Amino acid sequence: MKYLYLSFFLFIALSSALAQDFKGVVLNSDSIPVSGVYLSNLRSGSHAHTDELGMFVLKNNKPGDSIRISHVGYKPVKLSYRQERVVVKLAGSAFQLNEVIVSEGINHLSTVAAVDLQTSPVSSSQELLRKVPGLFIGQHAGGGKAEQLFLRGFDLDHGTDINIAVDGMPVNMVSHAHGQGYADLHFLIPETVGQIDFDKGPYHANKGNLATAGYVAFETKDRLDNSSITLEAGKFNTYKALGLFNLVNTTKQAAYLAADYIKTDGYFESPQNFKRLNLFGKYGVNFANGDKLSFSASTFSSKWNASGQIPQRAVDEGLITRFGAIDSNEGGETGRTNINVQYSTYFNAATWLKTSAFYSRYRFELYSNFTFFLNDPVNGDQIKQKEDRNILGFESVLNKKYTVGKADLTLQGGVGLRYDDVNGIELSHTTNRTTTIDRLMLGNINETNGYGYLNAEYEMGKLMINPAVRVDYLNFRYADLLSNAAVSKQGKATLSPKLNFLYNQNKDLQFFLKLGKGFHSNDTRVVVAQQGYKILPAAYGADLGTSWKPAERLIVNAALWYLYLQQEFVYVGDEGVVEPSGRTARKGVDLGLRYQLTNWLFLNGDATYTHGRSLDNPSGENYIPLAPKFTFTGGLSIKDLGRFSGGIRSRYLASRPANEDNSIVAKGYFITDGNVNYSIGRFTFGVVTDNIFNTRWNETQFATESRLQNEAASVEEIHFTPGTPFSIRASVSVRF
Incomplete structure (x- = not known):
């Protein structure tokens, strides 16, 4: 024996x-x-x-x-x-879909992001956001303001329930003059983006405040393939110039500069006179010991006029056209300067430490008129929203891999801090953008968010279990400059556990169950007014789905999901601010498809159906205003067909309730855009067409109570910003 x-x-x-x-x-x-x-x-x-x-x-x-x-x-x-x-x-x-692996980790949508960015490059910050399956955007200030966002049955306003970052630096502005979580991505030059990471739901420990409906994380390229200059011109006196310049490009170092300038009058009767300048530079070095340093700096400034949201009755009565304005003095200017440093240390193949730090200098001034002559029949209801902000932050993440028997264990721990110093945050009643009639709010905000998280991935053969926990502490301070009151302050901590399961049947089939809690913070002014009551409303989510590659050139992803929020925010048009509302619950289905028909032709499509209701209102009066019920995006892309490339893409947003009892409806739309490019030698010639079929559509819509100057009583109805009519632009690029 x-x-x-x-x-x-x-x-x-x-x-x-x-x-x-x-x-x-x-x-x-x-x-x-x-x-x-x-x-x-x-x-x-x-x-x-x-x-x-x-x-x-x-x-x-x-x-x-x-x-x-x-x-x-x-x-x-x-x-x-x-x-x-x-x-x-x-x-x-050449890009081939048969090389894509779908079972790559907790974020099942990372594969979709890589495919879309490869097969359909972007040329505007709006298109960047449209790379997120199911995410819709709407502009109601002619391109100057941050876009209004829609995802999974959410009217996200300008970013209340979606966490957006660039190279680890937050884009969202907490306690912003215009809206909580305001995310102006216009400082990012699209051609510098190398990777997009996104997911839906509150399931990731490294994503904190505002990551409830989902998150989007952009990473800029470390190096350029070549230098290039692009010139573009088109309808509505639209001009664009883009320069990408390689400075250093070796195995150990890389550095480049990018510059982007856009000017347009827009398609409104009152010229928009929109101007935006972007500058970006990045330097990276790989040290002999494996460490990596990356430094980037950027600045952007933008200035514009806007026609705002107009009432449907003014168009119906012939007072103005669809592209006219009630108050043509709307508009604004904004700018942001960023410095970002990232350092990665690789101790061995199983252990690394990444540390990043950033600083942002931000300014914002916006003039709007939502209600016209409702509150002031003489001067009108124009408001000014203004702020001056400094943001400091850092994050350090340690990653360590272990072998436990036949299983692999990866532990990741992170700590970080974000500090916002907001000076002169203002809401004032103005006229003609020159005269301040009355200051309604004026103060200084200091908001601090310290956090830490621990994430574990335990992989046993085909099964991965991902438990994680995150803790955030937020401190709010508000000094009201219109009163002699002492500085108001509140603080609170919140714990956000996550638990995800992945089963990888093989490299072409993955099943997942995601569970998690997240949160979005309230505006500091709301927090102190409520004396800290419900200042960090929680979100609870669950996703059950699959990523499947049934054929070499076909990828399908699907999910059933549920999301409960302790508190919503409702946009109040007559005050230009947000205020807290009640509890909501949403459930729905996501379905996505990526298919390579030939070596050069790609098909993609994403659809989301959502059923969302308020839980604190009686049936029939519990609709969530502007929450999308059904969205679809899809198209065909041509890549490397000889000298040709291009594509055609459509998006559909179904009609949806504009108020709680669905008596006012925001009309849906179906829009198709296209582009074609031809390359010869170092040159590429292109044509971009927006709204190919010249569809008459409303890009953003709100149910707002307003009064026109000739009206005796106010009216509540749809106020809208018209979507772009048929538009065409031509471009030429040269590489060197």
Whole structure:
């Protein structure tokens, strides 16, 4: 019997000795590390991904095993396993959907983001946001203000329930002069974006305040493929100039500058006179020990006039046209300057530490008139919203991987701080953008958000369990400059647990169950007015779904979801502010599809159905104003068809309630845009068309009570900003 035991232990020892780790680094043809490369052992089924330094460790390999190495945009490679560390070089190739792996982690939508960005590049910050499946945007100040956002049955206003970041730096402005979570993304030059990460729901511990309906995280490119200059001109006196300039591009260092200038009169009768200038620079260095430093700086300024939201009755009565204005003195100016530093330390293949710090200087001034002559029959109801803000923040994240028996455990811990210093936040009654009649609110805000989180990923074969917890502490201080009252202050902490399950049947099929709690903070002025009551309303969510690749060139993702919020915000048009409301619940279905019909033709589509209701109002009076019931986006993209590229894309937003009893309805719309490009040598010529079929549509709509100057009584009805009519622009680019 002892010989039997001895033989058994010798067999185990021999098997362990034969099963070895396969280690190495993956580079592109220019010897630059490639992250996110997928490696799989064709015998054992074990798999791994390269990190940001291109390094990998693939477990459970035996002599003679075949290792497949693949990444979107590169030719796949097959190697025979050997014990020494290897250097693999991948050659570039045309984008092919059959190289996409759907079972890559907790965020099942990361695959969709990569596919969309590859097959349909963007040229405006509005298009960047439209890359999020199911996310709709609406502009009601001609391109100057941040867009109004819609996602999963939410009217997100300008960002109340969606967390948006660029290179780890927050875009959302808490306790903003115009609206909570105001997210103006116009400082980001679209052509510098290298990756988009997004997901829906409150399921990620590294995403905090406002990440309830979802989050969007943009990452700018570390380096440019080449330098280029683009000039564009089109209808409505629209002009654009873009420059991308490589300064340094070696295996160890990269630096580039980008500049973007846009000017347009817009399609309104009162010229918009819109002007925006963006500047961006980035420098990165890879040190000999594997550490990585990245430094970026950007600045943007924008100025515009706007025709605002107009009442439907004024158009019906012939007082103005659809593109006219009641108060043509609306508009504003804004600007933001950012400095961002990121440093990554790689201790070994299993351990890394990333630290980032940022500073933003922000200014905002907006003139609006929502109610016209309702409150002031003589001077009108124009308001000014203004603020001057400084933002400081940092975050440090430590990641460590362990092997526990046959399972892999990854622990990630992070701590961070954000501090907002808002000076002269103002709401005033004005006329002609020159005279202040009455200051309604004026004060200084200091808001601090400190946080920490712990995230664990325990992978046992095909099953991954992802428990996580996050704690946030927020401190609110408000000094009312219109009174002699002492500084008001409140503080509160909140705990946000998460628990996600993933089952990867194989590299082409993943099932997931996501559970989590998130929150959005209230405006500081609301917090102190309510003496801290319900200042951090929670959101509870659940997603059950799948990512599936039933054929080599077809990806399908689907989810059933539910989201409960302790508190909503309702936009109050006659005051230009937001105020808290009651509890809501939403449930729905998401469905997405990506299909490569030929080597050069790609089809995509995303649909979301939502049933949302207020829980504190009686039936029939419990509709959520402006909450989308059904949305669809889809289109065809042509990539690398000889010298041609381009696409056609449509979006549909169904009609929805504009008030609580659905007696006023915001009309839906179906819009189609298109573009075509032709490249010859270093030059690319392009044509972009908005609203190809010249559809008459309303981009943003609100149920607002207003009074015109000739009216004896006020009227509540739809007020809208018309969507762009048929528009065409031509461009030429040169690469060097």
